[in-house]
Amino acid sequence: MLKHHRLEHHFVRHLPDVLEPGLLYVSMEYATASHLCCCGCGEEVVTPFSPAQWKMTFDGETVSLNPSVGNWLQNCRSHYVIRNGKVIDAGPxxxxxxxxxxxxxxxxxxxxxxxxxxxxxxxAVPQPTPVRKQSIWAKLKAWIE
Ligand SMILES: [Zn+2]
Structure with a gap:
């Protein structure tokens, strides 16, 4: 069960050490966001932005995160989607x-x-061509033999 059904975004430069529940801290400088798990367990959830991780969307009023936040490493195993500032339960x-x-x-x-x-x-290898040639020759030699 979720305790917080909305996350208010806070654009910050550095993520604070102590987070307030119900707030989503977004640092564009460090391309990451952080919030306290919306179930109320108090665990800090960090969602770095990268092509392989999360994507943050700001429509001028609210923030969305993609994909869903899955706290499977936390005891609560919360799983929710943050869309337009709303926290939507995505099921256990x-x-x-x-x-x-x-x-x-x-x-x-x-x-x-x-x-x-x-x-x-x-x-580290400024001229990779000779290396590659050598390996082709090695392969060819091995094939002939
Ligand atoms: Zn939790």
């Missing part, structure tokens, strides 16, 4: 949904790491 998580959610979370993180990894690999 089943163990199956939690597994899917965690797998998605992991996949998104791996994807991010891969992107970072390939970028730094390109920077």
């Amino acid at each position: 998580w089943s163990d199956e949904q939690i597994a899917v959610g965690l797998a998605h979370d992991r996949a998104a993180r791996v994807e991010m790491f891969d992107k970072d990894g390939s970028q730094s690999a390109t920077a």
Whole structure:
């Protein structure tokens, strides 16, 4: 059950250490938002904005977050959608949904790491062509043999 059915947005530079219940703190500078779980359990829920994580929409009056907020790591297992400043109960998580959610979370993180990894690999190897050529020759040699 949700205790808070509305979240009032607060645009801030830094997320405060102590959060007020019923408020959604949004930091554009750090591309993240934070609020206390709407069930009233008092757990802090951080929702970073990124292509693999949450997307924040501000229509000039209210804030929406996409996708839903699933606090499956919290004891309460709350699951809700924040749309136009309203908190809509999205139902409890089943163990199956939690597994899917965690797998998605992991996949998104791996994807991010891969992107970072390939970028730094390109920077670390200024001339990748000879390396690639060598490996093709190695493959060809192995094939001939
Ligand atoms: Zn909660």
